[in-house]
Amino acid sequence: MAGFDVIFEFRSPDEPLVQAWMAAARRRAKQLGIWRFRSEISTDSSTCYLALDGQTYGLDIYLDRLRRDLPTIGEATPCARTPGHRRRLAMGLIDILTRARLGMYDRYGEGWRPTLRARSEPAYLRPHELYADKAPRLQARLDVTMGLMADWHFGEVAPETLLEELHAAVELILESTVNRRSKRLSFAQLVEKAYEDGVLNPLARYPEMQRLHESSEYWSEYRDKARELLLALKDTRKNVRHRGADGARAWLNENFWGMAEVLESLAPLALDPDEAPDNAPPSITSVRRLS
Structure with missing residues (x-):
């Protein structure tokens, strides 16, 4: 609550x-x-x-x-x-x-109140936050993904369109994290490499925490489920796009929130091609849109 x-x-x-x-x-x-x-x-x-x-x-x-x-x-x-x-x-x-x-007014005194004023670009939150701090070029594309994910809650995007966008977002993020300057890999190969490299663990952006909890059964199960979910996304998207199958809405109704969680944990790991990887966790906040 x-x-x-x-x-x-x-x-x-x-x-x-x-x-x-x-x-x-x-x-x-x-x-x-x-x-x-x-x-x-x-x-x-x-x-x-x-x-x-x-x-x-x-x-x-x-x-x-x-x-x-x-x-x-x-x-x-x-x-x-x-x-x-x-x-x-x-x-x-x-x-x-x-x-x-966001509680940003809590720092003011008891009687302080904001005043309604005109703004051209207000602070706002996205329901699902896919922020790639170290991949600003990729971020522009993830902004589109965030918008379409929000559209889903209001019935303003076709399930086939959202399925395609989720697949593209995962592929772009994994290409930038586990296949940098390497040969072409299929979507399934990217998922398998991400699984082997530990990228599908939501603690991957926090190396110290990951090492501390690497033997945890919970995180191991989470990684397995994330892998299964991404491979299921691949198969469903293939059937819908190339075979005209009718299953996008049913799949999203069942798996949308799982996909949102996986994408939110993967996005901070992305790197632009000319960015060198390091062990510092990215600065992810809920106030990216705030001035």
């Missing part, structure tokens, strides 16, 4: 926008299974209180839904602001909610 609350101030001309956004946020909270949604708007003090509770991933998925929807809702809400300014104010609200979600 996770949750957060925040009180923010707004300017009086923006009250119609805040009212519309809170109404929309309430509807989407119900649709996306947020356990508790509470909002109170004070017109006297021009403040808004919002409290949310839900499953950890569920909150991140919910905030991504708001990031997509609130600018359009703001643009269509009559008020004294121009449509463009309304969209930027919606981005400002997303920025406030994201920082509250």
Whole structure:
């Protein structure tokens, strides 16, 4: 279970926008299974209180839904602001909610409150974080993968398309980790080499921890399951793409979360071709998008 609350101030001309956004946020909270949604708007003090509770991933998925929807809702809400300014104010609200979600306001004093301001590029979270700190060129492609994975939760991507993207993301990451400057390997060979090299262990990005727990039965089983999952991805994608089989949706319904976990553990290990590997763990944080 996770949750957060925040009180923010707004300017009086923006009250119609805040009212519309809170109404929309309430509807989407119900649709996306947020356990508790509470909002109170004070017109006297021009403040808004919002409290949310839900499953950890569920909150991140919910905030991504708001990031997509609130600018359009703001643009269509009559008020004294121009449509463009309304969209930027919606981005400002997303920025406030994201920082509250991450506890970034905790360092301020008891009575301090953020103020709703227009923003062009707000802080935001992705529901699934595939961050390759040492492979900035690959990161641009993983940004696409993260977007499509988020689309899956909203029914906005075809299962065949997502299956293809997950396969491509795994292949690109493994090529950059276990097959650098080497001969062409098939997807199955990349998976086997990653398995043999210990890359499929989620502790691989933390060498000291991996050595400490290398005899753990749990991590050994995890590595075996990750290998099986990636090989199953290969077979399912082959049947769907080359044989017109109808199985992408069923496979993703069963294995999406397992694939998300494997990809999130593999992405930090990626290296661009001209980057030399070392033993320092990459700096992976949830605030990559924060300014």
